Structures are given as structure tokens and as C-alpha cells.
Amino acid sequence: MDPILDGLNHAQREAVTSSGSILQVLAPPGSGKTKTLTARVAYLLSHHGYQPQDVICCTFTIKASREMRERLAKLIGEKLESRLILGTFHSICRRYLVKYGYLIGLRKGFGIADSDDTRAIIRRIIKRLKSSTEVRAAQGRISQHKAHGLSPDALADRAKAEEMELVDIYRDYESALAASNLLDYDDLLLRCGDLLREHPQCVSNVQAVLVDEFQDTNIIQYELMNLFASKHRRITIVGDPDQSIYGFRSAEIQNLKRMQQRYSNTTVVLLEDNYRSAGSILNAAQEVIEQDTARPAKALLATHTFGTLPVLRRLPNPNAEAQWMVLEIKRCAAMTGSILRMSDFAVLLRSASLSTQIETAFGRAGIPYKMVGGRKFFDRTEVKIILNYMRVVSHTGHSDALMNIVNVPPRRIGDETIKQLTSGAEKAKIPLWDFIKDVIQGRRSTEKKLQKAAEQGLCVLVNLIEASRQKLQECEDASAPRVLIEFIAERLSFQEYLIRAYPLDEDSRWANVKELMHQASEVAAFEEEEVDKEMDLPEIEGVEQQQAHSGEEALTRFLANVALATEITTKEETKEGDQPQEKVTLSTIHAAKGLEWPVVFVPAVYNGSIPHSRAEVVEEERRLLYVAMTRAQALLYLSIPIRQPRLGEGEDGATTLSTFLPPKLTKSRFRATGPSLHEKVVYAIADILRRPRPSLEDIYKGLEFLPSTLDDRWTAEGEEDRSKTDETSTSGEPNPKRRRSDMNQGPKSTTYISSTGYTMNNSTGFTIPTTISSGFTSARDYIAANPEPTADSASKPPSGATADADTAGANKPKPFSSASRKDGLTQASISNFFAGPGSQKRESSLPSYTQPPFRRYEAPPSQNQRQGARSVVPAPLSSHRVQPRSLVPTRPTLEPTNLNGYTWLATPSRPTLKPARMSMTQEQSGTSASGTAGADEMKPESSTRGFQPVSTFHSTTMSMIQAQAPRRTLGIRRSMNGWQDRMKREGGGHAS
DNA sequence: ATAGTAGTTGTTTTT
């Protein structure tokens, strides 16, 4: 069989091999979207014979594009992979603009303005205009307008009086960018759009365009996608509206519908099987997302066992919350007999700023971690200084960078001098740099005479920059960035400067500079091998590409990468050959999208954090929580500090549980404290992770150093448990002895290196906080207390507050609760659905797709209950009831050979429902090798309009032809309503 | 006029 299709389930194959030119793959978390997209790229290359340089593949984040490159390298080999045009929209656009920007009058060697630059520019403008607008607000609104393609003039036409101020700022901002030859993030997209509209031949080679995370595209990106594909109109997108979390960046979910409207031959494939998470986690997440009543019912089907119930933990305060995570991480690691490593844990945060307490607690406890997202390496002041020097060297027209460094380190050039220089430059209408040079060399003068000291300082600066530029000219290869950093740091005596300026953490700051050098050489090494190959865009006949001095080119590229980089790629620390250290991941939820971990913590689930107090759209915040929860494979922990002193609202800083977690939900879907991790639970975890079950000895071995085998340090209500607390009041300092080293090691020292990971400084790896020793349970005690751990409920939750949820989950599946559904798709209404008188309403003949109105994975029901369910489900559907899945994978039978682990799930051992293929359009006839013609089973709704019902295989492939006469069918429309309603809503009422 | 310090502020999410 085709190796590309290996390990793909039916629906995924359907998507990969689809011959439709316009393909939408819509799928919930964990269903293998990216895998499918990757395979489709490979498939297009091998089966359609496209050249890699003729395929554009857009991702949304740098991380995603890296990951896709890696996957593709494995699938099609590095040689082909490296020639693909693959990257974020921004980086792809940059590449086109570098090559062809001259066609639309873009000056050579433009720089990229990052958000610091834009903020500085806007701040200056606001000051000059004496406007009262807040800088950040102006920044955001300008970006928003740009993202909608609204120019200052266009805005002026429709703006209200109070907006006129913004129009002025916007105008000045645009000219400031132009004056410095800078493009901001939005410009990269906009200008590339301009380019391709005016010169479509630049992309005339493009055979296919693929877009990941399509729900995150904004309108400009959507247009870009179409422009990229303008020649052959072959587009594949994957996405999931439920995971749209970039609305703040003007992402528009309705692009899905736009696309369907624009291309009447859109094929839609649904993937619904979740291969990632325990059923219990999916249930909880599903219930969270379903609170969005505008959202269409959408299946999310577990392929794993139910597992153990997620946790919603209350704790006294953020500090305790952090300590609790430490204890739970240790407990999990120890009690699972070493199947969980530190890198299997993740803490996902709404805001990066929440990380500080956690970092402190982890640092103290010796838990190694890395923070991703949040404050970026390249944003650190000392790094920024060097980078700004390099930007000036690269383009002397970069006045903002120049402003930032004229007097750093101090050169006796103060406010007054700068004022003279900038106003002089403005009057002369030349860039600041040129003006300064003229003044120094006596060709011009400022209005007021400059101070001698200042003039001298300027001299030093000019000499440095000129010397650096000289150096750059001499350097004809990719090592230029590195050479320049060293040269500049040397000439500035930068290390000495840091010692003077930051005596507290000078060493760590210097280390960051070193790290920057390291980065530069790494990029150099990378470019050496790649740049000669086809990193460049393919040559197009008749369109000239711009070429540059290769050293300069390397420098601009380096700076662009810096501006577009979220985080730096630390080559897995190759220290003395030993393994890269396993680290817990601390991340923002945004940065965690698309990733997964065996154990996930989501702290601070209180109102104000999630949903964030400044959030404009609550739905997006809910989706954010949904994304966070669905990152978890085996264990999910939510937690909330019941007091948050910092936010002094509501008297004594009491918090309220996130509105997304109403009591109804938390009672049924969560437990109040960490699960007891006895054998059965551990086995379930191992099975879900497809790792070998640990031996009992391994499990017991870990227990020795645990203060407690239970999550009982705090009561379930989130109070200090007095019985666990000895003399010391422990809320802040579990171990005073360690305090001193904490101070040195804490996250305050902002070395890139140190913040990236702590070394475990106690040899056991686990600290036993002395203060909670009374809660200690020895391994022997544990074994004695759990002689026959047969059910998760063996140990009672500390209080009666919560029912023992696992018992409920495992043995008495909840009845379908029709009352809880707001979308009207109750179990009861399913019968209506099939009887369907109300479901005939037609809205439009838009291409759309459908899915089963209601599908929920329940814990393996007992025989009786299954009977019960049958009686409710209408006969035609009953045969497609999801079978008790826990019967399938209870053994750790998965061999390492099957790392992706998909195959066994896709084997026909599962309740099979081959998708019926009907009334397909011509595209489909030739394609699929999957011989489904003789579908053995057929769902009622499948016999219509060319879409297929979702089955347990969940391939719903549908081709819609606009003209096709709508046939009278059973309620299909209805099941589509959700999507369409939503599309409409989003189309119509686009607020803010 | 410049440098350095102290006090005040207000903190989403990312390219």
C-alpha cells in the first residue's frame, strides 16, 4: 500500500486522496488534521507529479510550519521538503516581496517593524499630535483597519468625528513606516496581495495551495490564499471553527463559508475521531464548547477509553496553586511507574504573566521547565539593543532603531540633542541618519548649536556604524550576522556596559547576548546548506528577481526571522552528549495550539482570567478553554485559586469560577481533587498513551519519596488542611532552608538560559517538604491500604462535596440529558430529526455539509443501558451506535513500530460503517481506491445531495453543486443549520 | 543638558 496513506483512517484517506480541487477538511482537535494535510502534500507530489517548488503550504505560526517541515521531511525526504514553499503567511509574503517587491515600487532591503517598533512610532506620533489616544489602543485599531484593508483615506470617509484623531495618527504612522522603509506585519500581507494582484505571473507556477488552521485566517490572508492559487485553483484547507482563537487578530471564521461560496466545487471532508484524549476529557471539553449555542452540534468521538475524570481543583491562592501543581506532577510521575517523564506535563495559561508564581514554585522544587510564548527572547532589552544596531547597519534609514540606540550605551546625547536632530532631519526631509552624518561632517548644522560632548558622542556612533557597514561589505556570506554582532559588542564594550547598567543580573544578560550570537551562527549554518538550494522562490520566466549582496541578504534575512520569530529554536541542548533534559512545558494556550501532552494543567480558571477581563468576545475565550482542555491526552487538571489578592476586586480578592464551568458541568464531569492513581488508573493512562503498562514494582518504587499518595495537601474546598500542616505556617515557604538559592535561581534573573530550565539541584529529584511530612504515606502503607485496587473509587474523595465521579463515569453512564442542550438537538429531538417535518426548511443551496445531530461518546454502558439507549435511538441509527469502545483497546498491545498508532484504530475491527457513496460529482468517480462502492450499510440521511453521513469512520465527503436541485430529504438542512447560522451570524453582525 | 534614581503605573492572546 501507499506508504503515504499508512496509518490514516478512512476519512483521512478520503481527504488525502480526494481529487476535488477545492477541499475543506474540517475536524475537531486531535483528529489528525495536520497529519492529513501533510499526507496530502506528499500525495499531491507523488500522485499528481507537482514539483515541490510549485506547492505553497501556509501555516499560521512558526512552530506549526517547523513541525510540518519535520513531518514532511520524514514523509517525502528532506530533498523535496526543502524545496516546498512552506511557512507562515508572513514569511512567505516576505519572500515574495523580497524577490518581486520592486514591481510594486517597494524599495530594496525593506525592514520589518515589530510591535515594539510600531508602538514606538505611534507613541511619537501621539505625542506630537498631542492626542489623548492611548498608544496601545491606537496600535490595535490601526492594525485592525489594516487587516481589513482599510487605508487612512478610506477610513476618513467613513469615520466618525471621534475617529478623525485616529485617522491622523494612522496617516502619520503610514508615512513614518514608509520613511524608514519598514513594513509592519499587516503590510507584509497587504503589499504581497498588491503584488500578486498586479503581477499574477509571480505565482503562475503554483499548482496547489494548502492552508493549515484555516479558521485563523483573516480576510487578507484569505485573499492571499486565493491569489496564490489563481492559476490552477487547487486549494486544500484544514480547520476547525471551534478552535478559532485569533479573532483579536481579525481572523474570521466566515472565511470557511466565503470559500464555499466562491468555489462551488468545494469538497468538504469531516474527521471526527479523536485519537488524542481520554473519553472523560473529551466529554468535559465538549460540554464546555457546547455552551456556545450559536455553534452547530459537532461530533467529537473518542477512540480511547474513558480514562479517569478530569480534575477541577480549588486552592487557597495562586501560590498554593503552584505548589499543588508541583505536588501533583511529582505524584503522577512517581505513581505511574516512570511512564511519565517531565516533558509529558504541560501547564497552559491564559496569559503569560500568570507564569511567574509557577516558575518560582517549580524552581524551588527543582522541577525543570521551559516557558514558551510570553516574553520573547528577542524582546529582551540587551538583545534588542544589539539587534537595533544591526538594523541600523542593515538600513541606515531605519530611524526608529537609530533613535533607540543613539544614546545606548550613554554617549551624552540627551533629549535636547535628539530633538534638534530629528527636527533638523525632518526639515531637510532626509533620514535621521543622513542628517546626523552631515552634521558631524560639517555639511549641515542644527538650529541650536549642539553640546561638544553630544557632538563627540555622535561621532563615536557614526564611526561605529560606518565601520560596521564596512565590515558587512567585506563579509560575503551567511556568517555576516554573527560577525556583526561580535564586532558591535566588541566596539561597544557591551559586556562592561551591562555590568554598569545591570549590576544585579549582568551575567545573565551577557549570556543572552552570547545566545544571540549562537542563534546567528546557527541561522548561518542553516542557510549555508539551504540557501543554495531552493529556499528561494522558483524563477519565473520573464519576471526578474532581485538579487542582493549575499552578506546583506543574510543580515536582512536574519533580522526578518527575528521579527517573525515567536521563540527561538534551541537545538536540543547538546551538552556533553547527554540527553536533552526533560522539561515541563509552561505555555500560553495560544502557543499550545496544535500540540498535545499526556498531562495538562490549566490553572487560574476564574472570571477575569478565562474569560479574560479585557476580552471582547466571550465565545472566543470559551474556545480558548476548549483548546486548552483538548490538549490533554490522559490527565486534565483545571484549578482555581479561591483568592487572588492582586486583583483586589470583590472584597478580599475572592475569585469566581469561570462562567464556562457551571456547577452542572463541574459536578458531572469533574472531580474535586486529583485522582487516586492506583493500578487501574495507571493502566488506563498507559493505554491511552500507548505506552507499555508499568510493572507493579515500578509503581511501588516511585512511592517512597512521596509525601502523600493522595492529593490531600489541601481540602477539596481549597483550604489549608490543618491536619497536614505542622508548626510552620507554610503558605509561602515550604522549605526556608532553600530560600537563599531560590533567590539566586528564581525567574527574576532573566537569563535566557536560566529561564529555560532549572537544574534539579537535589539528587533525588524530589523534595519532601518538611512541613507536610505528616501526610506522608509510605509505599507499604499504600499497598496495605490498597490491597485490591479494583476501582478508581477505592479511595474516597476527601469530602462529600463531589460524588465519586469515576464510579459514575465507569459504571453508570449518564443518561442522555436532553435538558442540558440548548441547541435544541436533544436526544428527544433526534426522533423529530428523522421524522423531520420541521427540517425541510431550505435556506440556500450553498455548499455545506452535515453531520449527525448528536453523538456523544459515553462510557461503556452496561448491557441494560445499551438496551435502553437502543430504545431511544431511532432504528436506522441504532445500528450505528457507537459501540462500547473500551472493549477495544484495553491492552497495551501497541508496539513501538506503530508510533503514530493510528492503524489499529482504523482496522475494521471497529464497528464499521463504510461511508456510502452517492450522487457524487464527477471528481469522485475516479479517485478513491477505497472501494466503497458497495457500502454495506447506509444511513438514511446519506442518500441525498451528495454528502455522506458521518459514520463511526466519520468520513463525510460531500461535493455540492450549486445548481443541483435540492432534494427532499430527511432533515439534512437542519443539521446544517448550525453551521450556516453561525456563518450568517458572523457574516452579518461583525462587531467591533 | 544629561545621568541616574525613585515612585507610579498598569499588565491578553501573536505575526
Added chain:
DNA sequence: CAACTACTAT
């Protein structure tokens, strides 16, 4: 905690 303001010492 850093960015901005206000102040003081050079």
C-alpha cells in the same frame, strides 16, 4: 517588572 514621569545631582 518594565515603562513612563518627576526629581536631583552632576
